[in-house]
Amino acid sequence: MNETNNQLWAKGDLIGGRYEVLKVMKGGMGIVYVVKDHNYSSETGLPEVLIAKCLRPDLAVIQSLRMRFKQEAALWLQLKSYRNVVRAYYVESIFDTPYIFADYVEPGYLPNTLAEWIYRKITPPEVALCLLFQIIDGLWDTSFDNIALHGDLKPSNILIDKTCTVKVTDWGLSHATETEIEEFKRKGPYNNSESGSQITFSNHGTPGYAAPELSSNKLQPTRAVDIFSLGVIFGEMLTGRIFPKDASIQRVEETLRFCFALDSETRLVFAKIISEFVGSDPELRMKNYKENISLLVQTFKRMTGLRMRPPRDDSYVHDPIRAERIASSMRELDISVKKIRAFGEKILSVEYSNNKGED
Amino acid sequence: MMRLHQMVKLGESELEFVAERVVQSHNVSKEEIYQFDYDLIELAKSGKVDRDALIRLSRFNYNLSLLIATDKSLIALTAFTLFQFLGRNVDSFEERIQLIEESVPVFEEEDRPDDVMSVIYYHTTCAYRDLAFFNKSSHCKVILYGTKAIELIEKADRPNIEMLQEMHYYVGTALSEAPMNIEKDLEDSVYHQRKAVEYAYILKNDHLVGSALNNLGNSLRLLRNYRRDSKILTEAIEVLQKALPFCKEQKEIDRTLGNIAITAHPLSSHKYETVKQFSPELASNGLTQVALGEKYLKWLGSKDKNKLLLDRIIKNFCDAIFLSDEINSPQVRARAELGIGMVLNNGETSAETAMGICFFRASERRWRALGEKQRVAAANYNLGHAFSTILDYKEKPSYLTIAIKSFETAREILLQLGMIDRAYECLMYLAGCYKILGESGDKAAAKKSIELLKLAKNELKR
Numbered sequence: 001m002n003e004t005n006n007q008l009w010a011k012g013d014l015i016g017g018r019y020e021v022l023k024v025m026k027g028g029m030g031i032v033y034v035v036k037d038h039n040y041s042s043e044t045g046l047p048e049v050l051i052a053k054c055l056r057p058d059l060a061v062i063q064s065l066r067m068r069f070k071q072e073a074a075l076w077l078q079l080k081s082y083r084n085v086v087r088a089y090y091v092e093s094i095f096d097t098p099y100i101f102a103d104y105v106e107p108g109y110l111p112n113t114l115a116e117w118i119y120r121k122i123t124p125p126e127v128a129l130c131l132l133f134q135i136i137d138g139l140w141d142t143s144f145d146n147i148a149l150h151g152d153l154k155p156s157n158i159l160i161d162k163t164c165t166v167k168v169t170d171w172g173l174s175h176a177t178e179t180e181i182e183e184f185k186r187k188g189p190y191n192n193s194e195s196g197s198q199i200t201f202s203n204h205g206t207p208g209y210a211a212p213e214l215s216s217n218k219l220q221p222t223r224a225v226d227i228f229s230l231g232v233i234f235g236e237m238l239t240g241r242i243f244p245k246d247a248s249i250q251r252v253e254e255t256l257r258f259c260f261a262l263d264s265e266t267r268l269v270f271a272k273i274i275s276e277f278v279g280s281d282p283e284l285r286m287k288n289y290k291e292n293i294s295l296l297v298q299t300f301k302r303m304t305g306l307r308m309r310p311p312r313d314d315s316y317v318h319d320p321i322r323a324e325r326i327a328s329s330m331r332e333l334d335i336s337v338k339k340i341r342a343f344g345e346k347i348l349s350v351e352y353s354n355n356k357g358e359d
Numbered sequence: 360m361m362r363l364h365q366m367v368k369l370g371e372s373e374l375e376f377v378a379e380r381v382v383q384s385h386n387v388s389k390e391e392i393y394q395f396d397y398d399l400i401e402l403a404k405s406g407k408v409d410r411d412a413l414i415r416l417s418r419f420n421y422n423l424s425l426l427i428a429t430d431k432s433l434i435a436l437t438a439f440t441l442f443q444f445l446g447r448n449v450d451s452f453e454e455r456i457q458l459i460e461e462s463v464p465v466f467e468e469e470d471r472p473d474d475v476m477s478v479i480y481y482h483t484t485c486a487y488r489d490l491a492f493f494n495k496s497s498h499c500k501v502i503l504y505g506t507k508a509i510e511l512i513e514k515a516d517r518p519n520i521e522m523l524q525e526m527h528y529y530v531g532t533a534l535s536e537a538p539m540n541i542e543k544d545l546e547d548s549v550y551h552q553r554k555a556v557e558y559a560y561i562l563k564n565d566h567l568v569g570s571a572l573n574n575l576g577n578s579l580r581l582l583r584n585y586r587r588d589s590k591i592l593t594e595a596i597e598v599l600q601k602a603l604p605f606c607k608e609q610k611e612i613d614r615t616l617g618n619i620a621i622t623a624h625p626l627s628s629h630k631y632e633t634v635k636q637f638s639p640e641l642a643s644n645g646l647t648q649v650a651l652g653e654k655y656l657k658w659l660g661s662k663d664k665n666k667l668l669l670d671r672i673i674k675n676f677c678d679a680i681f682l683s684d685e686i687n688s689p690q691v692r693a694r695a696e697l698g699i700g701m702v703l704n705n706g707e708t709s710a711e712t713a714m715g716i717c718f719f720r721a722s723e724r725r726w727r728a729l730g731e732k733q734r735v736a737a738a739n740y741n742l743g744h745a746f747s748t749i750l751d752y753k754e755k756p757s758y759l760t761i762a763i764k765s766f767e768t769a770r771e772i773l774l775q776l777g778m779i780d781r782a783y784e785c786l787m788y789l790a791g792c793y794k795i796l797g798e799s800g801d802k803a804a805a806k807k808s809i810e811l812l813k814l815a816k817n818e819l820k821r
Binding site for chain 1: 669670672673677680681683684689692696699702703706707708710711713714716717718720721724725727728729742746757758761
């Protein structure tokens with residue numbers, strides 16, 4: 001194994017002799033570098049400053065995680081360009097570590113993640129709805145691109161650019177639980193890294209935001225998983241608290257009483273919708289989804305006078321350069337498009353059958 | 360080269376022209392630029408020339424040194440002179456930092472005497488301190504250069520106490536305000552603030568003693584976040600109370616009372632009452648933050664895009680919102696939301712305007728519940744503007760109708776309150792909205808627009 005494979009880059013380093021690190025952000029599973037491309041040319045149509053996301057060095061040695069990172073990065077690459085989605089441009093392996101390169105959402109005067117907006121308490125109901133509709137737009141747009149679901153919606157995966165436009169990020173990237181990682185480390189990473197680990201890493205989402213069906217093996221996850229997360233996020237924007245699964249209308253409504261001067265009609269609408277979204281039955285979540293969204297649209301119009309734009313037909317921008325970059329990234333990943341599609345359709349069912357096998 | 364006294368009256372563009380001609384004709388030597396720099400400083404000392412002229416001439420000399428570009432030392436010297444002439448003016452913060460970053464590393468390489476370097480570090484710290492007011496990341500530079508300055512000033516046989524006091528004060532403040540600070544930083548901050556207090560007493564300057572005690576109290580309060588020891592808070596309150604007699608102006612008294620309130624309320628189970636007890640007028644730092652944000656917003660002008668100032672404004676408003684919950688003050692939150700809305704409404708995209716509208720509505724909702732009519736009018740006035748400028752052609756007529764409603768609401772309240780000037784403004788905007796509707800074929804709207812303009816004319820006469 002190459003020594004540099006296991007490296008954590010610092011500000012000022014040049015990754016692969018090309019990408020200058022401007023900023024480093026560490027997450028649970030991955031590391032995000034804000035980089036400046038020294039081979040930048042305006043003719044390519046790609047931005048000069050990008051984010052380069054890779055697995056944490058201690059996890060990058062795990063063969064199955066690396067494989068999964070690559071496959072899921074390929075899924076993200078398949079997404080077209082949408083207003084409310086962070087664009088991924090290409091995947092490049094540098095010192096045997098795959099990096100996915102995507103749009104950098106620069107902070108404006110206000111913070112650039114929803115997590116920070118919530119922390120700073122700048123999400124009054126009117127603003128919360130405006131942000132929620134944009135997240136929904138992003139999810140709606142991607143539903144045409146063979147992406148079954150996001151699976152890990154949470155405030156830190158929702159970026160807000162300097163024009164206050166929401167950009168949903170981290171499409172389908174690996175999320176293993178701490179227990180799984182610990183188990184892997186206990187058994188010894190290097191013994192398994194090349195031969196392929198026997199341990200599987202499933203997508204359980206982030207605790208608090210993840211739908212209950214993600215951690216049970218009984219149900220096949222659907223878009224209802226994202227609706228659950230939407231409910232939790234909306235509740236958190238309004239109250240600063242994370243509602244647990246199956247929170248009753250009464251309980252949500254009581255908490256919403258802390259929202260100053262919110263009229264009872266609006267409070268009841270919000271309580272009903274949050275309560276239905278965070279219900280543990282995915283079918284029920286899906287059943288009233290459309291009506292609930294139109295109810296929110298009406299409420300938003302009543303509160304602000306603004307009309308929520310319906311998902312736009314013109315949001316797809318044809319981009320031949322990007323298409324070529326994606327194709328070459330696919331070659332780089334050595335995964336055929338067919339395989340990726342199959343993976344997209346089967347990804348969770350395969351994991352769940354694996355889990356069942358272990359049981 | 361022309362003589363200095365001949366050049367005093369030349370403008371910026373004329374000086375640029377002269378600089379280019381001088382360089383093209385190879386009619387300038389390094390020695391002449393050094394001499395020019397020296398003469399400029401003498402001229403400044405004489406006080407015969409105004410500051411703008413000094414800046415112009417100094418920038419001319421700096422540009423000349425750049426155009427020759429053979430001598431780092433010369434560039435550093437002229438850059439530093441220009442840096443000093445620019446002064447601590449809000450418009451020049453960024454330029455000053457560029458100049459200082461160009462010159463200080465050269466001076467450090469040249470191994471200049473300690474007394475010279477201490478002055479250079481002192482000025483550098485001050486420049487970063489000014490910038491840190493808008494940009495938190497500059498705190499690190501304040502700490503770096505301030506510490507160097509302190510070390511060199513203390514080495515002198517007769518240390519300059521004024522400079523020393525100022526440096527300790529700035530470093531102490533930067534350590535407590537820097538993002539991601541750790542317990543050790545706050546301990547150091549307390550040390551520097553204690554020093555700043557000590558020197559301020561020696562200088563017998565009440566204002567400095569008051570400020571240093573205030574900041575010492577704040578550093579102690581922040582240190583308590585790391586050490587769950589209520590004795591630290593008790594000491595912080597004692598220190599802040601000591602500061603009170605040294606505060607001469609009302610705003611200083613308010614600030615100190617606000618700090619006492621914020622420090623004291625974790626000790627009390629009745630947070631808001633504690634805040635009120637200490638600071639009934641200002642009630643909290645939250646109100647200070649929102650007031651500062653509003654003040655800076657006025658500096659901005661209508662379409663100004665001073666990024667540093669906007670960052671600072673938003674920061675003030677966000678801090679105010681954060682504190683508003685702590686002190687249970689919907690007024691502070693509503694004012695800050697209105698402020699954020701105004702900044703966003705100043706943006707260039709519809710998305711920003713839409714978000715601005717959401718903030719205005721949130722603010723309006725709170726003011727209505729609080730029964731603050733004048734503020735409701737202000738929110739509606741801003742909503743009128745936002746809805747009349749939002750760039751959505753499909754929704755234009757309906758948004759204009761909402762703009763009209765908002766201006767009408769604002770005007771009605773303003774007339775009730777006897778604020779005739781602002782009510783007149785609303786009338787003019789109303790006429791404008793109807794005019795735009797009229798231009799798109801709505802004859803009734805066009806007629807209404809003319810009627811309103813007539814009414815406005817009559818109101819103006821009155």
